[in-house]
Amino acid sequence: MYDMGTRKRALALVAQGRSLNSVSKEIGVSRAALRSWQTRIEPLKSSSGCPRCNGASGKPENQSSYAYLLGLYLGDGCLSYLHRGVYFLRIACADAWPGLIDACAEAMQVLRPDNKVFRVQRQGCQNVTCYSKHWPCFFPQHGPGKKHTRTIALEAWQQEIVDAHPWGFIRGLIHSDGCRVINWTTRLVGGERKRYEYPRYFFTNTSTDIIRLFTDTLDRLGVEWKTLHQSRAAVTVSIARKASVALMDAHVGAKY
Structure with missing residues (x-):
């Protein structure tokens, strides 16, 4: 047994x-x-029920954790049907960022406290996974095909959560499809060319809808951004202005 x-x-x-x-x-x-x-x-047992289908539909109790997990899901998440109404949420997290893996698992556990969260080791990454019949209630963006081939739009209740917890949402997106890097260039100082380094954030995604959700939230937060010119289909958003990077460092920071 x-x-x-x-x-x-x-x-x-x-x-x-x-x-x-x-x-x-x-x-x-x-x-x-x-x-x-x-x-x-x-069948999976859960005494916590679901805030989205228990009588009048409500919001997840821990909205901060939800905003973060929503960002992770839109970037590196996948929702799949298993059997008898049970779905499993899977978010791929690189082995290089153990703190990110812990944060993902914690957010998932907070939202479904009576369901076990698994960490399945794959080559170079861990898939953080949890089973529930109610994941489609939490992520109505679920649908057939890849995310960039279909419309991705937030429900009104999701937008309200993102508006209330925008940094959690941005942090989830950066932790999934973004990064903080140190760029460098050279400039003349007293007639001598010296190396100059500066931090910068990038976010890359193939879905123009997800890019728009990211940049619209940045706009509301006063973070300046621009898109890079590149030949591939994916769109890369760059955040390089000193004040904007300082905001990102205060609320998001590098992966860990």
Whole structure:
């Protein structure tokens, strides 16, 4: 007999495209058991319910955590159907940023406190995953196909949360598809050319709708930005003005 946590972790690996043989070796269960679990999984229990479908639809209780997780989801998140109305939310986080992985897992756990959050190791990254029947309630942007091939627009209640917690939203987007780097150039100082370094933020995404959500929020926060000219389909937003970088450093900071 295996506990529900082992079953869900194994099914998460299979859902990511792993072979039954490799999952069997990693988890230590037979392939026959895995095949059985694929066709039969116990319903997930949650005493916390869902603020979006318990009577009158409401907002998630911890709106700050939600704003951050929404940014992560729009950047590196994926919502997939499993079985019997159960969905799993998966956010890919690079191994290079263990603090980001912890922050993602914490935000996910805060929103679904009665559902276990898993960290599934993949090459170069961890997939932070949690099962719930209610993830589509939290992320109505879910739909068929890749995000950049369909319209991404916030519901009114989501926009209200982003307006109330804009820095959490920006932080989630930067932690997913953005970065803080140190650029350098040279300039003449007293007749001598010297190296000059300065911090800069970038955010890159292929969805013009997600880019617009990012830049509209920056505008409301008074952060100056510009887009870079590049040949690839993705759009890159640059934040390089000293005052704007200082704002970003105060509220977002580098990945860690």
